[in-house]
Amino acid sequence: MDQAYMGMEEISGSNIKLRRLVETSEDNYIDDEVSQTVQCETTGLGLPVTQGKSPGEMDTVLLHRLYNNLTSERNQLLTSYNNLTTKREQLLTSYNNLTTKREQLLTSYNNLKTEKDQLLTSYNNKVKERDQLQTRFEDMTKNRDNLQRKLQDCQGNWVAFSDSLYQVSLEKKSWEESRQDCLQKGAHLMIINRREEQNFVNQFKKSLWIGLTDSETDGRWKWVDGTRMTTSYWNSGEPNGGRSENCGEVRFYDSENSWNDAPCSIEKFWICEKRVSP
Ligand SMILES: [Ca+2]
Numbered sequence: 001m002d003q004a005y006m007g008m009e010e011i012s013g014s015n016i017k018l019r020r021l022v023e024t025s026e027d028n029y030i031d032d033e034v035s036q037t038v039q040c041e042t043t044g045l046g047l048p049v050t051q052g053k054s055p056g057e058m059d060t061v062l063l064h065r066l067y068n069n070l071t072s073e074r075n076q077l078l079t080s081y082n083n084l085t086t087k088r089e090q091l092l093t094s095y096n097n098l099t100t101k102r103e104q105l106l107t108s109y110n111n112l113k114t115e116k117d118q119l120l121t122s123y124n125n126k127v128k129e130r131d132q133l134q135t136r137f138e139d140m141t142k143n144r145d146n147l148q149r150k151l152q153d154c155q156g157n158w159v160a161f162s163d164s165l166y167q168v169s170l171e172k173k174s175w176e177e178s179r180q181d182c183l184q185k186g187a188h189l190m191i192i193n194r195r196e197e198q199n200f201v202n203q204f205k206k207s208l209w210i211g212l213t214d215s216e217t218d219g220r221w222k223w224v225d226g227t228r229m230t231t232s233y234w235n236s237g238e239p240n241g242g243r244s245e246n247c248g249e250v251r252f253y254d255s256e257n258s259w260n261d262a263p264c265s266i267e268k269f270w271i272c273e274k275r276v277s278p
């Protein structure tokens with residue numbers, strides 16, 4: 001425990017200069033020049049009755065009072081210092097708590113950010129997957145529709161060959177009526193572009209109107225879709241009808257070159273063609 005001593009160094013008139021020695025716990029003495037000049041007024045010090053006391057007794061009383069005042073002030077300062085120390089420790093603790101909290105929040109923020117990135121990636125993958133499934137679904141729907149159409153066509157005596165369906169009529173009509181019949185079925189009179197098709201049509205062993213005509217300009221044979229005939233399978237000596245035979249038919253089916261030109265008004269069986277793939 002600190003001990004404080006008050007020593008009188010000089011008393012001169014009503015001014016008193018004090019010297020304080022403070023002993024610390026480490027036994028060091030701090031010679032603290034005090035530091036204080038006390039204005040000593042009779043009424044200010046509240047001195048008790050001085051009458052009848054010698055000057056020496058009066059000094060002792062005065063010093064005693066000063067000592068008490070200073071001790072009280074010192075105690076107040078000590079209390080204040082202790083309070084400030086406590087406050088400082090509380091603030092330090094509070095600061096440390098806040099720092100810890102801040103680090104926890106930072107960690108939490110980073111974790112959330114990582115989680116957000118993962119969710120975003122996952123979302124993008126799902127979107128991609130959905131789009132792929134959508135495309136697949138559309139393809140399958142298209143496929144199903146094609147198959148359904150093929151099935152319906154097969155039920156109507158259509159025969160599938162390569163990328164087309166073919167239907168041979170059960171009755172006979174003129175070339176123009178035959179053409180119209182095919183159009184009504186969403187088809188057209190058969191157009192022969194390849195050798196395989198030519199051999200295919202011969203297999204029916206029937207005289208059949210096909211989509212070939214030179215009615216616009218004699219000798220310039222065209223298909224019903226407006227394209228020019230380039231590869232032909234005319235039978236020997238055909239076409240020989242001139243202006244009187246302007247429509248093409250398959251007739252000599254035992255020969256690969258089975259075509260003949262015939263008058264368009266003659267009623268014959270015919271063959272329609274419908275493409276099923278673009
Ligand atoms: Ca002709």
Ligand SMILES: [Ca+2]
Pocket residue numbers: 238239240241245260261262
């Ligand atoms: Ca002919």
